[in-house]
Amino acid sequence: MGNHLEFISEILASDFQKDIKSATAQELHQAIATYIMAKLSDTWRESEEKQRKGKRAFYFSAEFLVGRAVYNNLLAMKMTGEVNEYLRGAGADLSALEEIEDAALGNGGLGRLAACFLDSAATVGCPLDGYGIRYKYGLFEQKFEDGFQMECCDNWTRFGDPWSVRREAEAVDVVFAGQTVRAVPYDMPIIGYGGEQINTLRLWQSEAPVDFDFALFNDQKYDLAVREKNRAEDISRVLYPNDSSDGGKRLRIRQQYFFCSASVQDIVGKHVAQHGPDFGNFASLYAVQLNDTHPTVAIAELIRILMDDYGMSFEESFVVAKKTFNYTNHTVMAEALEKWDLRLYKSELPRITEIIRLIDKRMTNEFKAGGTETAQHTAACRILKNGQINMANLAVYGSSAVNGVAGIHTEILKNDVLKDWYAVRPQVFRNKTNGVTQRRWLLLCNPELSSFLTKLLGSDAWITDLALLGSLEKYADDPEVLKEFRAIKHVKKEQLSSYIEEKEGIVLPADFIFDVQIKRLHEYKRQLLNAFSILDIYFGLKDKSIRDFTPTAFVFGAKAAPGYVRAKGIIKLINEIGRLVNSDPEVNGLIRVCFVQNYNVSYAEKLVPASDLSEQISTAGTEAAGTGNMKQMMNGAPTLGTYDGANIEIVEEAGIENNYIFGARVEDIAAAKDTYDPMKIYKSSRRIARILDALTDGTLDDGDTGVFAELKSSILEGASWHKPDQYFLLLDFESYMEAKLRAIGEYGDDAVFTRKAFLNTVRSGYFSSDRTIREYAEDIWKV
Numbered sequence: 001m002g003n004h005l006e007f008i009s010e011i012l013a014s015d016f017q018k019d020i021k022s023a024t025a026q027e028l029h030q031a032i033a034t035y036i037m038a039k040l041s042d043t044w045r046e047s048e049e050k051q052r053k054g055k056r057a058f059y060f061s062a063e064f065l066v067g068r069a070v071y072n073n074l075l076a077m078k079m080t081g082e083v084n085e086y087l088r089g090a091g092a093d094l095s096a097l098e099e100i101e102d103a104a105l106g107n108g109g110l111g112r113l114a115a116c117f118l119d120s121a122a123t124v125g126c127p128l129d130g131y132g133i134r135y136k137y138g139l140f141e142q143k144f145e146d147g148f149q150m151e152c153c154d155n156w157t158r159f160g161d162p163w164s165v166r167r168e169a170e171a172v173d174v175v176f177a178g179q180t181v182r183a184v185p186y187d188m189p190i191i192g193y194g195g196e197q198i199n200t201l202r203l204w205q206s207e208a209p210v211d212f213d214f215a216l217f218n219d220q221k222y223d224l225a226v227r228e229k230n231r232a233e234d235i236s237r238v239l240y241p242n243d244s245s246d247g248g249k250r251l252r253i254r255q256q257y258f259f260c261s262a263s264v265q266d267i268v269g270k271h272v273a274q275h276g277p278d279f280g281n282f283a284s285l286y287a288v289q290l291n292d293t294h295p296t297v298a299i300a301e302l303i304r305i306l307m308d309d310y311g312m313s314f315e316e317s318f319v320v321a322k323k324t325f326n327y328t329n330h331t332v333m334a335e336a337l338e339k340w341d342l343r344l345y346k347s348e349l350p351r352i353t354e355i356i357r358l359i360d361k362r363m364t365n366e367f368k369a370g371g372t373e374t375a376q377h378t379a380a381c382r383i384l385k386n387g388q389i390n391m392a393n394l395a396v397y398g399s400s401a402v403n404g405v406a407g408i409h410t411e412i413l414k415n416d417v418l419k420d421w422y423a424v425r426p427q428v429f430r431n432k433t434n435g436v437t438q439r440r441w442l443l444l445c446n447p448e449l450s451s452f453l454t455k456l457l458g459s460d461a462w463i464t465d466l467a468l469l470g471s472l473e474k475y476a477d478d479p480e481v482l483k484e485f486r487a488i489k490h491v492k493k494e495q496l497s498s499y500i501e502e503k504e505g506i507v508l509p510a511d512f513i514f515d516v517q518i519k520r521l522h523e524y525k526r527q528l529l530n531a532f533s534i535l536d537i538y539f540g541l542k543d544k545s546i547r548d549f550t551p552t553a554f555v556f557g558a559k560a561a562p563g564y565v566r567a568k569g570i571i572k573l574i575n576e577i578g579r580l581v582n583s584d585p586e587v588n589g590l591i592r593v594c595f596v597q598n599y600n601v602s603y604a605e606k607l608v609p610a611s612d613l614s615e616q617i618s619t620a621g622t623e624a625a626g627t628g629n630m631k632q633m634m635n636g637a638p639t640l641g642t643y644d645g646a647n648i649e650i651v652e653e654a655g656i657e658n659n660y661i662f663g664a665r666v667e668d669i670a671a672a673k674d675t676y677d678p679m680k681i682y683k684s685s686r687r688i689a690r691i692l693d694a695l696t697d698g699t700l701d702d703g704d705t706g707v708f709a710e711l712k713s714s715i716l717e718g719a720s721w722h723k724p725d726q727y728f729l730l731l732d733f734e735s736y737m738e739a740k741l742r743a744i745g746e747y748g749d750d751a752v753f754t755r756k757a758f759l760n761t762v763r764s765g766y767f768s769s770d771r772t773i774r775e776y777a778e779d780i781w782k783v
């Protein structure tokens with residue numbers, strides 16, 4: 001065992017001529033990674049060989065938000081303790097590695113879900129590999145200047161990428177109209193807990209087939225000489241920072257086709273090498289899961305390869321593809337459903353566009369043959385409509401199974417977003433409620449709680465079987481257990497508090513309640529409603545209508561898409577509210593506000609364990625599932641939330657009495673829709689008027705940008721593209737305040753609040769992504 005450490009020292013000596021005392025964090029990281037990569041290489045190869053023997057599944061995703069690898073991989077190899085001791089012996093600490101970048105190759109929930117799935121699959125022994133894009137720049141880094149979001153690029157490989165292996169020999173060509181680019185795979189090991197199975201995340205990097213045109217260079221046409229190279233490298237240059245639609249972008253089409261073509265070529269190439277050009281058994285050997293519509297072009301690409309390279313008919317090829325692919329939907333928001341301009345698409349991908357036409361024709365023929373019952377749904381299900389390609393319709397028609405990511409979300413797909421498909425193909429619909437990996441989201445980020453749970457359980461088997469925590473229910477009324485549970489939360493809050501003080505310059509006393517809302521910034525997620533609640537409490541404390549208030553810190557973390565003006569306005573507003581309350585001695589002993597900068601996976605690992613109250617307040621029917629809700633539940637934070645997404649299942653598991661659920665349900669929203677009049681509420685409620693007026697009466701200063709006035713008018717007036725208060729903030733305001741003040745009021749009582757918190761943790765077993773992966777494996781992939 002002590003061996004590891006000698007090896008790491010040797011690497012430090014040979015690669016950097018350093019010892020443990022003199023090595024920088026970068027060098028130490030490099031040495032640890034080099035060591036682990038060498039150590040796992042045999043198992044990695046054996047896992048691959050084993051998987052070639054049976055049916056396997058692939059997760060196609062434009063995003064994998066893997067986060068920082070080093071702690072996770074040490075943990076999976078069960079080396080954390082030993083390596084940490086070794087460093088401590090030399091006066092260092094694993095925490096030195098916090099300055100190592102994390103790979104933010106995703107926007108948010110969808111990308112992080114993909115990363116959790118890979119971790120779970122490797123751990124439960126499921127043969128699942130990931131395919132995606134190796135963006136040179138991940139999601140932008142965020143900082144605040146005068147309370148406004150500023151973006152910087154995220155050069156995550158600046159100090160190298162020791163967790164990836166470049167496999168030059170497995171590069172393939174991807175052909176666009178007028179250009180061929182090279183796709184070079186970089187493989188990352190996905191280490192199952194304990195290190196017995198290692199799966200692969202293969203990310204493609206785009207390169208030019210030749211470095212540059214030397215003839216042009218000699219001709220002194222320097223620009224021309226490098227133009228092609230740049231155009232090729234542009235494809236995997238940067239992650240699009242929009243987590244809802246951003247239609248019409250040629251580069252986005254190129255990114256999607258680039259990684260889908262490379263991945264399908266890779267799978268087909270290896271299949272032919274192993275089995276010969278026989279595709280009769282293809283779909284019984286491979287299942288591909290499409291992470292939203294972003295990789296849908298893979299369906300057409302497989303058909304193209306089977307037809308053009310292997311001489312199969314369209315019909316045969318289509319049947320193979322349909323059996324192979326499955327589609328997961330992650331959104332109900334109309335603007336986020338991908339539609340591509342047909343002419344733009346054709347200009348990049350002429351042959352693929354022809355194949356999509358054939359698919360569309362097959363679909364219309366099949367619907368016609370299905371009789372009038374079926375034919376009446378043709379228009380809604382058509383792939384080609386109004387000069388556009390409807391990617392969701394292509395994904396459904398080209399797949400065997402279609403799933404939503406939470407119970408209510410799947411119901412909304414069946415009854416609303418995809419209702420015409422449900423009418424004609426009810427049997428393809430599935431629900432697969434999301435989950436998160438307890439390795440990263442409990443064991444790694446909360447070792448204190450992890451040890452306590454292991455002690456109570458008498459075993460650490462929950463690390464790979466989270467439902468075992470259920471047996472700890474019997475301690476829910478044990479005052480000693482609750483006291484220790486609370487003490488651990490307090491420790492996590494102290495740790496977060498010092499980190500925030502250092503990074504943000506804001507002091508959040510650890511004995512305040514930590515009320516946490518962390519997720520992308522979106523109007524439908526209603527960070528603005530949370531902001532209104534803080535103003536309400538602020539005014540209530542000022543005019544003494546609120547008394548006996550337990551001190552509360554309101555903590556936010558969120559990035560706004562750079563072009564999303566209103567979302568950026570909401571960030572500025574919350575920062576201004578922070579400035580107002582944090583500097584007011586009359587209230588700052590009772591409330592504080594902190595919007596942390598550059599919220600990312602590593603920051604989440606600090607915020608999640610320190611959360612006392614999990615804000616999940618989206619308008620009912622808008623959040624597909626959520627996963628941050630599950631992470632906070634696992635770490636003992638009751639949910640302050642609406643009947644939306646997976647909140648509904650959280651409440652089913654943990655008990656409604658152990659959470660703070662409020663507001664209109666989907667049916668209520670539907671009923672209110674036509675007659676809803678936020679102006680009427682504004683005019684009749686002094687309380688609400690006081691809040692909204694604070695946006696424009698000089699209480700809060702938006703630096704003369706007009707954004708606060710625009711936010712107010714989005715609620716009261718609406719805009720050309722939406723009705724007033726389209727996400728029903730004012731409708732839910734009162735019941736939100738009631739629930740929030742009730743949670744804050746109950747916090748002080750262990751027998752009430754800590755009991756709820758504890759029950760959330762011990763009842764979180766269902767939300768392990770191990771469970772989700774097993775469901776996909778059994779019900780969809782049949783691996």
Ligand code: 26Q
Pocket residue numbers: 107108109110111113240242243244245246247252330331336338405434623624625626627645
């Ligand atoms: C599409 C077209 C062009 C550019 C960007 C995009 C794009 C990129 C990312 C559209 C959507 C996304 C990401 C969506 C997402 O993260 N959805 C979330 O998925 C989670 C995992 O299932 C759910 O828990 C969340 O409820 C859902 O919002």
